[in-house]
Amino acid sequence: xxxxxxxxxxxxxxxxxxxxxxxxxxxxxxxxxxxxxxxxxxxxxxxxxxxxxxxxxxxxxxxxxxxxxxxxxxxxxxxxxxxxxxxxxxxxxxxxxxxxxxxxxxxxxxxxxxxxxxxxxxxxxxxxxxxxxxxxxxxxxxxxxxxxx
Amino acid sequence: xxxxxxxxxxxxxxxxxxxxxxxxxxxxxxxxxxxxxxxxxxxxxxxxxxxxxxxxxxxxxxxxxxxxxxxxxxxxxxxxxxxxxxxxxxxxxxxxxxxxxxxxxxxxxxxxxxxxxxxxxxxxxxxxxxxxxxxxxxxxxxxxxxxxxxxxxxxxxxxxxxxxxxxxxxxxxxxxxxxxxxxxxxxxxxxxxxxxxxxxxxxxxxxxxxxxxxxxxxxxxxxxxxxxxxxxxxxxxxxxxxxxxxxxxxxxxxxxxxxxxxxxxxxxxxxxxxxxxxxxxxxxxxxxxxxxxxxxxxxxxxxxxxxxxxxxxxxxxxxxxxxxxxxxxxxxxxxxxxxxxxxxxxxxxxxxxxxxxxxxxxxxxxxxxxxxxxxxxxxxxxxxxxxxxxxxxxxxxxxxxxxxxxxxxxxxxxxxxxxxxxxxxxxxxxxxxxxxxxxxxxxxxxxxxxxxxxxxxxxxxxxxxxxxxxxxxxxxxxxxxxxxxxxxxxxxxxxxxxxxxxxxxxxxxxxxxxxxxxxxxxxxxxxxx
Amino acid sequence: xxxxxxxxxxxxxxxxxxxxxxxxxxxxxxxxxxxxxxxxxxxxxxxxxxxxxxxxxxxxxxxxxxxxxxxxxxxxxxxxxxxxxxxxxxxxxxxxxxxxxxxxxxxxxxxxxxxxxxxxxxxxxxxxxxxxxxxxxxxxxxxxxxx
Numbered sequence: 001x002x003x004x005x006x007x008x009x010x011x012x013x014x015x016x017x018x019x020x021x022x023x024x025x026x027x028x029x030x031x032x033x034x035x036x037x038x039x040x041x042x043x044x045x046x047x048x049x050x051x052x053x054x055x056x057x058x059x060x061x062x063x064x065x066x067x068x069x070x071x072x073x074x075x076x077x078x079x080x081x082x083x084x085x086x087x088x089x090x091x092x093x094x095x096x097x098x099x100x101x102x103x104x105x106x107x108x109x110x111x112x113x114x115x116x117x118x119x120x121x122x123x124x125x126x127x128x129x130x131x132x133x134x135x136x137x138x139x140x141x142x143x144x145x146x147x148x149x
Numbered sequence: 150x151x152x153x154x155x156x157x158x159x160x161x162x163x164x165x166x167x168x169x170x171x172x173x174x175x176x177x178x179x180x181x182x183x184x185x186x187x188x189x190x191x192x193x194x195x196x197x198x199x200x201x202x203x204x205x206x207x208x209x210x211x212x213x214x215x216x217x218x219x220x221x222x223x224x225x226x227x228x229x230x231x232x233x234x235x236x237x238x239x240x241x242x243x244x245x246x247x248x249x250x251x252x253x254x255x256x257x258x259x260x261x262x263x264x265x266x267x268x269x270x271x272x273x274x275x276x277x278x279x280x281x282x283x284x285x286x287x288x289x290x291x292x293x294x295x296x297x298x299x300x301x302x303x304x305x306x307x308x309x310x311x312x313x314x315x316x317x318x319x320x321x322x323x324x325x326x327x328x329x330x331x332x333x334x335x336x337x338x339x340x341x342x343x344x345x346x347x348x349x350x351x352x353x354x355x356x357x358x359x360x361x362x363x364x365x366x367x368x369x370x371x372x373x374x375x376x377x378x379x380x381x382x383x384x385x386x387x388x389x390x391x392x393x394x395x396x397x398x399x400x401x402x403x404x405x406x407x408x409x410x411x412x413x414x415x416x417x418x419x420x421x422x423x424x425x426x427x428x429x430x431x432x433x434x435x436x437x438x439x440x441x442x443x444x445x446x447x448x449x450x451x452x453x454x455x456x457x458x459x460x461x462x463x464x465x466x467x468x469x470x471x472x473x474x475x476x477x478x479x480x481x482x483x484x485x486x487x488x489x490x491x492x493x494x495x496x497x498x499x500x501x502x503x504x505x506x507x508x509x510x511x512x513x514x515x516x517x518x519x520x521x522x523x524x525x526x527x528x529x530x531x532x533x534x535x536x537x538x539x540x541x542x543x544x545x546x547x548x549x550x551x552x553x554x555x556x557x558x559x560x561x562x563x564x565x566x567x568x569x570x571x572x573x574x575x576x577x578x579x580x581x582x583x584x585x586x587x588x589x590x591x592x593x594x595x596x597x598x599x600x601x602x603x604x605x606x607x608x609x610x611x612x613x614x615x616x617x618x619x620x621x622x623x624x625x626x627x628x629x630x631x632x633x634x635x636x637x638x639x640x641x642x643x644x645x646x647x648x649x650x651x652x653x654x655x656x657x658x659x660x661x662x663x664x665x666x667x668x669x670x671x672x673x674x675x676x677x678x
Numbered sequence: 679x680x681x682x683x684x685x686x687x688x689x690x691x692x693x694x695x696x697x698x699x700x701x702x703x704x705x706x707x708x709x710x711x712x713x714x715x716x717x718x719x720x721x722x723x724x725x726x727x728x729x730x731x732x733x734x735x736x737x738x739x740x741x742x743x744x745x746x747x748x749x750x751x752x753x754x755x756x757x758x759x760x761x762x763x764x765x766x767x768x769x770x771x772x773x774x775x776x777x778x779x780x781x782x783x784x785x786x787x788x789x790x791x792x793x794x795x796x797x798x799x800x801x802x803x804x805x806x807x808x809x810x811x812x813x814x815x816x817x818x819x820x821x822x823x824x825x
Binding site: 170173177180181183184185186187188190225226227228229280 | 748751752753755759763766770772775776
Binding site for chain 1: 303314317338339341349531
């Protein structure tokens with residue numbers, strides 16, 4: 001297995017290494033950061049890493065933009081010498097980018113409302129408030145249930 | 150790295166009869182209704198449009214199930230581009246059955262939702278609420294109907310994004326709906342992104358996105374590291390969406406805080422659709438013949454399923470809020486479904502798929518019951534529901550029927566699938582697993598009993614004393630769902646029949662799927678390799 | 679607020695029209711060169727967002743009230759789906775553009791893509807502007823001067 005890791009393999013797959021680094025960075029930020037906005041930032045980094053993965057898949061050595069060149073009459077000139085990049089992953093990732101934009105804006109909208117209701121966007125503060133709410137509920141309902149809780 | 154540089158394929162222009170468009174129409178109808186609701190902007194029309202779209206989808210789903218009940222496959226090429234290059238919708242017994250479940254539950258819940266939502270969500274949000282609901286519905290149907298791996302992701306995100314919005318609508322009763330929706334958004338997005346990474350790896354390995362075509366090519370080239378990585382990412386990603394045990398953390402909060410009608414809808418459909426996708430990938434895309442598939446199912450999925458059955462049931466017992474208890478019970482029930490799947494036999498898979506359906510209607514019944522209680526007494530804590538058996542007799546009766554089905558008492562839908570599950574375990578000679586299924590059902594007895602005790606053996610106090618059964622608009626769907634729990638406990642022709650058909654189709658692996666693509670895969674696809 | 683930023687205001691006024699023109703170019707030239715509905719929609723939205731940032735939200739909402747933006751979002755999706763439904767009623771598969779020119783399917787492809795991309799463009803414009811409206815319309819909890 002180790003002999004696969006030649007210098008050319010490592011440099012030749014630079015995009016994929018960066019994909020892994022970005023992916024793990026993003027995931028780490030989502031998990032480790034207490035600030036809700038920073039979590040969204042982490043989520044964005046995580047998603048962007050996937051965009052990079054897909055775009056790397058579509059790359060063909062020496063490939064150019066997959067658009068047929070046309071002459072002045074609008075006739076398509078097909079040159080068998082030209083190598084084109086694979087456009088399909090690009091199209092797919094265009095969709096994923098749109099999904100990412102929607103997720104980000106929805107997440108930020110939720111944060112705005114959380115800030116208005118809780119007065120904080122720090123996870124710790126929110127958890128404290130929610131724990132107090134649960135204690136209060138348990139107390140009120142626990143008394144009413146008379147030891148069944 | 151496989152890349153596809155083949156020349157554009159011939160477009161298949163086909164003039165078709167209406168009946169041939171059904172696989173696309175089932176998704177298209179709610180998809181068109183959603184923007185129509187926004188453009189018309191009328192509060193009254195919004196509900197009607199949603200309801201009509203839902204009814205039409207249900208009828209189409211039923212027609213589709215009837216057409217594929219004999220084990221045939223319907224393929225529909227979007228845009229006339231023949232698969233595997235174009236996006237294909239393909240309906241077989243497995244997804245027609247799930248389509249019917251999703252559409253049917255939506256149709257039953259919408260009349261109920263009209264009253265329930267009016268009470269729980271402010272009027273100004275209603276139009277957009279139903280638009281989001283329709284989008285969620287479209288997404289779930291689309292995930293089920295499509296035969297294209299990337300299309301699954303797109304529809305999954307359509308349904309997920311609108312689900313986050315719908316969950317947040319519960320904030321008018323409890324501000325914790327916002328944090329629940331936020332947690333769901335973070336975890337759901339991580340799940341979906343994992344899924345998309347998996348699809349990317351599959352595309353790297355095979356150069357195609359059509360599920361049947363991927364299956365074909367993986368079968369040809371055998372297992373390699375890219376395929377295994379794709380499998381791992383897809384299983385974890387979909388596991389998050391399906392709330393498979395250790396990945397379930399978003400579920401209790403989201404189900405507890407969402408508006409009652411939405412909880413009932415999601416509990417009956419969203420996780421079930423995610424499990425369907427898992428099944429599709431376990432069996433149709435990655436063949437059960439691969440050791441990594443078998444190992445994952447036997448070493449990871451079965452233990453986790455059993456853990457879910459016990460751990461989540463235990464947590465459910467100690468909940469003091471009826472709605473939250475049901476949420477934890479859902480996690481446990483997902484364990485049963487996955488256990489059946491993990492057994493990897495025809496009976497086990499039949500049990501899993503039948504439980505997917507039966508649990509869907511059972512949980513929808515129970516959550517609708519909770520919604521009726523919330524409407525009348527303003528909460529679902531056990532002290533609030535004391536004595537409702539006297540003041541809300543019909544609602545309580547429906548809840549008890551749902552509860553019996555949840556436990557798996559003979560004569561209810563839950564019994565049928567659990568019985569099949571025990572049978573499947575015994576068939577394989579795994580009697581300890583059969584015992585565990587029975588033992589965990591006893592835990593269900595405990596948590597359902599706590600509800601029954603509160604409903605019938607207590608004296609109603611406060612608002613519970615003046616409560617009455619909800620309006621007929623809510624009571625009739627609730628009653629219908631409760632009767633369905635009993636009906637499918639006796640009449641198993643549709644549930645078991647379709648589940649068997651689906652299980653056979655899935656276990657046949659890609660062989661079953663390839664029949665209908667046979668014609669198209671003969672086309673010069675690999676010309677540019 | 680922005681009364682003293684004379685250069686900014688003049689340049690914005692000059693740019694807005696150009697941006698919209700560029701958006702339309704990207705939109706309708708999308709089938710010959712890079713571009714299409716997504717990109718055009720975002721560029722179109724940028725024109726309005728820039729105007730809103732420089733001249734305040736109320737001004738841009740006089741041009742494009744929030745309810746119009748909401749309808750635009752949905753209308754674009756309807757144009758998209760409607761194209762598909764049209765092809766479907768003409769006896770072809772959903773979104774089979776060949777339906778629009780049965781004798782010359784590649785002409786049909788052109789028309790179909792134009793219609794669909796127009797729908798995408800309208801929706802993306804609507805969504806982007808309404809995201810901007812939704813965030814900008816909230817009264818800030820901290821005053822701008824306090825930063």
